[in-house]
Amino acid sequence: MQHTSSASHPRHQAIDQLYSHHHGWLQGWLRKRLGSAADAADLAQDTFVRLLCRAPGEPLNCTTPRAYLATIANRLALNFYRRRSLEQAYLAALAQTPEDLAPSLEQQALVLEALDEIDQVLALLPAKARQAFLMAQLEGYTQEEIANRLNLSVRSVQRHLARAFEECIVLASQGAQHE
Structure with a gap:
């Protein structure tokens, strides 16, 4: 049986070429936006990791590679800033x-990890649901006040x-399954 390396896969070749x-x-684009070479390097790497982690059979169709990469990196930067603000x-x-x-x-690290997971869940919610939840849980508003x-x-x-x-x-049940 002949083994082919993952680098010979057309999708991986396209990502290698993009990289x-x-x-x-x-x-460089991220460094200008973030003001930090280290954060820019991390987010640039994360951008390409995100591409690699997408469904293997999904074709990589991008006619404007820089705009495509900038869109992914911009989303990662927004998540980065939101996590940093929360922290x-x-x-x-x-x-x-x-x-x-x-x-x-150790407890502080666990709390930060939990906050990050909750933030990721809340980011998936529609804006009104997220606002209502935060108003109820963090600010103590009643349902009538939120309404x-x-x-x-x-x-x-x-x-x-x-x-x-x-x-x-x-989220809690997924965490319990991993323990």
């Missing part, structure tokens, strides 16, 4: 905690909250 022709450009908010709240009540470094602020019916708020909780339950 060799556009990686330097993408990294900074957590660390700011942690700084207000008395030292004797502060969680251990008034978002100009929705209470029933719509209940549906949005139910959807957000369902996604959180799915």
Whole structure:
């Protein structure tokens, strides 16, 4: 039986070619946007990893490679900034905690990981569902207050909250399966 390397697969060849022709450009583009060579290098790599992780049978059709790569990288950058903002908010709240009540470094890492997973779930929700969930959970608004602020019916708020909780339950069950 003859074994062919994954590099001989047409899709992988296309990605190899994209990488060799556009990686330097993408990294420079990201460096200008992010202001950090290290973050730009990470996100440029993540962009190509994202391409490699797509369905193997999916053809790589891109007539404008730089626009295609920039779109993927821009989405990754938005996720990067959202995660960084979430982490900074957590660390700011942690700084207000008395030292004797502060969680251990391991607990802090677990909390940051959980926050990142929750953020990823919330990012998948429609904007109104995400807003309603955050208003209820973080700000303590009642369903009626949320309905008034978002100009929705209470029933719509209940549906949005139910959807957000369902996604959180799915996330929690996936976490329990991995333990």
